Amino acid sequence: MAMRETVRSLRAYFVLSALLTLLFDARALTVNYQGLFTVATAIAIIGIGFSLAFLYVGFSLPGLLTTSVGPVVTLLYVSTGWVVFVFVIGLLAGIAPFAVITLVLSLLILWYLLKNVRRLAAEAHVPSSAAVSSNVNQT
Numbered sequence: 001m002a003m004r005e006t007v008r009s010l011r012a013y014f015v016l017s018a019l020l021t022l023l024f025d026a027r028a029l030t031v032n033y034q035g036l037f038t039v040a041t042a043i044a045i046i047g048i049g050f051s052l053a054f055l056y057v058g059f060s061l062p063g064l065l066t067t068s069v070g071p072v073v074t075l076l077y078v079s080t081g082w083v084v085f086v087f088v089i090g091l092l093a094g095i096a097p098f099a100v101i102t103l104v105l106s107l108l109i110l111w112y113l114l115k116n117v118r119r120l121a122a123e124a125h126v127p128s129s130a131a132v133s134s135n136v137n138q139t
Contacts, residue, residue, distance in 0.1 A: 005116040007062050013113060014058030022051035043086055050079055069121035076114045083107060 005013075025047035032040035057064065057072055064072050083106045090099050 005120070007065065007120055010113070010116050010120060011058050011061045013109075014054050014061060017109060017113075018051045018054035018058055021054070022048060025051060039089065043089070046082070047086075050075075050082060054079075065117070065121045065124045069117060072117050072121075073114065076110055076117065080107065080110045083110065 025044045029041065029044035029048065032038060032044060053075055057075060061072075083103060087099060087103045
């Protein structure tokens with residue numbers, strides 16, 4: 001039987017990925033910012049914004065799954081586009097082959113999160129059998 005993610009473990013993925021990305025982007029910002037606003041500085045600032053959004057989703061995931069999963073899905077799609085965009089910018093700047101590995105891992109993680117967010121949101125909207133049977137008994 002395959003292992004399935006729970007809301008709790010998916011929250012951990014969001015928070016952990018947010019914290020790791022925040023750490024790397026904050027480091028990139030301190031290294032790249034030298035008084036001039038460059039492309040690398042802008043990329044780091046936008047990356048920090050994505051990290052903060054992922055952190056918010058991680059802490060708010062149970063409520064978001066039941067009330068408004070759309071913004072979470074949108075965040076994951078926009079993050080996917082951002083990862084590809086940063087990769088293309090890096091290609092134009094002549095990056096190392098390590099960036100391909102980062103791209104592939106990032107896309108796999110985002111796909112995994114998207115797949116499980118959709119599944120958990122669908123499960124959150126399906127009434128449990130106990131709730132259905134209590135409603136049937138009341139009529």
